[in-house]
Amino acid sequence: MKDTLALLQKFNAHPDSRCWYVAWNPKGTLLASCGGDRAIRIWGREGDSWECKTVLQDGHQRAVRKVAWSPCGNYLASASFDATTCIWKKKNDDFECLTVLEGHENEVKCAAWAPSGNLLATCSRDKSVWIWEVDEEDEYECVSVVNSHTQDAKHVVWHPTQELLASCSYDNNVCVYKEEDDDWECRATLEGHTSTVWGLTFDPSGQRLASCSDDRTVKIWKECQPGGGQGTDTAWKCVCTLSGFHGRTVYDIAWCPLTGALATACGDDGVRVFKEDETADPDQPVFSLSAHVPKAHSQDVNCIAWNPKEAGLLVSRSDNGEIAVWNYQSEV
């Protein structure tokens, strides 16, 4: 493999506790991390190293599972095991807690902003997905509660340009949601994985969805219009399955919006990057393993994220509290 994944830096973000998630801000200049210590840390680059700029404590009573930046970069949503989602507003270098969204019955597993910035989705172990609307006065209102999963909902992700939402679950399925008459409904259920689906990511164009699972595979799904193409119902088909690459559960997957490379975070401590074969039929894509770091961390890799502005810059997160920053180079 001529493609390389080189380690740029490793630092310990959440001492003595697990790091659950890390997210780049839309400009690609800051990293927000969260963990078992109930805190959120904001990191900024100082020359060649990363420094902790702010620590947001006291927002949650239990572990913070995920954080998400709003598309404008001024707000942060944090999803916690304490069943709440906290919305933070950026004020200079600090963040202040604007509001706390309650309603889920138990742990909130994920929060995600729609590309418009007006909608926020959250999902929980209570099996539901909630959609919230935010207005110009920063008021949040829950507009829909969808119960399409039969078990914990693990992750939600929005389409890069349209108001289309996808969620994945402990029930082994992926659900796709669209708004119909002011209400959000599940439009398609993607079955195929044989165990919990942990992560989801859309490709840069939004035509395909990649999912990763405890069954150690990654599946690529494509939306196809059933004959006629005018109907409101859509069907998603699994067009590719990547199996045999991962030794244990694949916890997270990220599709680079700039290069189209697909990165995975795995419970076997490894980080992998897959590249798509340009010559393959778009309805039968072929992906090959482009780069692999087997012992990227000394424990499970929980999260992986591409920098939205700098091609090839990748960050991974591990159970031991470490964040690693990588540079991916592809010989094309």
Place this chain on the structure above:
Amino acid sequence: MSGGARLENANPLIFQRTGERLQTANDEDEDVADPIDDREIFDLIRSINDPEHPLSLEELNVVEQVRVRVDDQENAVGVEFTPAIPHCSMATLIGLSIKVKLLRSLPERFKIDVHITPGTHASEDAVNKQLADKERVAAALENSQLLEVVNQCLISNARTG
């Protein structure tokens, strides 16, 4: 735990405890690295208390040394446990206690898999899936009541060693 006066498994079969481990010359030698082996894992889990009876998991034959698999090089530990009765509602709790004991005792490099011995429990797939889901396990352990119950199982008392 909400429990009536009636125990689920009122008359459990009690098994003989294995004796203490015999020290070999290599064990005493400071210069020889001690790989972690199945006996060591078994020693960690054998005295875990059963949630219902004042007996250890070893005495109830819920854990046996032959059902422990360790690969020190690959950093993997697998433990199969056998609930005393096929509809045992404590199975998840017992599995969680085993998992927590190992997570607290072993070096961080180890991947720990705890399963129900195949064919011995009515809901083994569901229990296995829960025990394998680290997010669920982490959230459960943040529940102070559940954590207290698990800690009670893990208290070693003089009798069971």
